[in-house]
Amino acid sequence: MRPNGLPSDPLDSTLRYATIPVLMPPSRADLLDPSALAALGHLELVARWVVDGFLTGLHRSPRKGFSVEFAEHRPYQPGDDLRYLDWRIAARADRWVVKQFEEETNTRAMLVLDVSASMNWTGLSTRLTKLAYAEHMLGALALLLLRQRDAVGVVRADDSLRSVVPPSSRSGQWFRLAASLSQAAGGAGSDLVPALAQAAHLVRRPGFVVLVSDLLVDPAPVIEQLRTVRARGHEVLVLHVLDPAERDFPEGAEAVFTDPESGISVPATPSEIRAEYQETVRQALESWRTGLLQVGARYALAMTDQPFGQPLRALVRAAGRGGMPIA
């Protein structure tokens, strides 16, 4: 079976031309339009192209050996391992900082994907849904980690846990992850707290928990749960996925806007409310960023019209600050 269910008739020259883009991976897939890229192949293939393109764009080698190299200091935060506290600086300057290392030891990462109804939405038919975008993103991230022999697992959740793939670095894990990520979307509501708890539980020693969600939930329980995750010694990265229409508000005449999860309806005229709505969204995003930083979690925003390389780079940069052994 050929990818994407393309016909295998070699005599059909018209269709043969159509197969060419699929069979020839773009050199910098991480910088291409995500919806165009996703149309070229299924998740596994696209994730490979994105990772290959992403690594091509990096100037540093992903293979760094097993040495432990000091990288930088950062302020101490509750939950940090006291072993990495720089006692000399504490004694000399009364400043509490921890040492960070670019270590290449195997680590464990759990990817938590919000598959609620709100994620399965796009503001434009030619754009990927937030869920499809997040699946491709996480696929690329998982592949990147697995190539470094890190253990990676996935938790998919909406109002309950939908699927769990425990972290592993063994061969075949990539296909299990890809299969899990490719599953159909789940139920209506969003409850990220059990998913985060499950993810933290599955990463036994300090590792990474990556949450990918549109965060259309009450912030307090999620941030509180992330505080608990951080307290267990895990680094937390949050990738906030938004459709541009959610940030800017859709164009058009007056309409009744209905939440697919709660069913709540609000009548509004876009032209009247757009500027105020955008300000509300800006404040909400800022509130998430501040709240997450306060519990020591890293935050990155991804719009579904951005090439996959941009949020992937933001994640890697955020992970790098936390000592995540990527690139």
Added chain:
Amino acid sequence: MTFLAPFLLGLAAFAGVPLLVHLLRRRVTRRVEFPAVRFLMQTEREHSRERAVRNRLLLLLRLIAVLALVAAAARPIAQLGGAGHPPIAVAIVLDQSMSTSAVVDGRTVFSRLQAGARDVAEQLTPDDRAWLVTSAGRVSAGGGASLAAQIDALQPSAGRGDLDGALRRARALVDAGAPRTPVIVVLSDGQHSALDSLVAVGDVPVIVHVPELSVPENRAVHAVEVEPSRWVPGGRVKVTISAPDSVAWRVLLGERTVSRGTAGPAPFAAPGTLEVPAQAEDTGWLAGRVEVDADDFAGNDTRAFAVLCLLYTSDAADE
């Protein structure tokens, strides 16, 4: 304030349209799935009062806009300060009597009256209504340019005219121009004999323009009578003449001078009379005239007459 087209005020009912739109706009049928409704709700919560005030102000502005359009269509008029004038209904009464043909300082009095009337006509706006009424009995209506052209085409008449009648017509016309402000403008040389009686114009303002001119010295042929009524073949011509000093006179039948002489000074109010014998050279109705030397008021320097001649003599023809 009043309106030139008050029936258009009925269009004010259209002010109900924005009101209706405002009330019906909440009945929205288009439904859009939108996950970020929580942001929308928060926006509504925080800005609903401000938006309600804005919407009401917008509604008010729309109502005012519709009412202003209706008011403009109804063409309101009012007396306001500043330049220009409110719409008026004006009758320009122009004295066209013979006395206006007097020449003063090289220019006829009538041309001065014409200039004044043209000034009035040129200041008219499209909202005004105007009529030209002459003492000769002519009445015409039109815009400023049209009236100015008609004024330019006028000439002094050969008679005294009827300024009283012209004023009465003007009064009736300006009444028909309501609700515009009625005005009557009279342009006359101010001859004391111009008005026979007082004309009641009610509360209509009358602006009278009389050029300040020195009265020219006038030599006039007041009247001509022929006696007897039928000449067989001759008769007498009785001529009444006034002049500030002595003046030469001539009696002509056709283009033939049948008599001439000089008359002594006689004031306008008490002209002198003289009788002149004359002989005809032809039979039938003959046209004749009496002339005095021309002066600045040429209108009464000549007076015509006609006489029926039944016989003529060869002697007369020889003469």
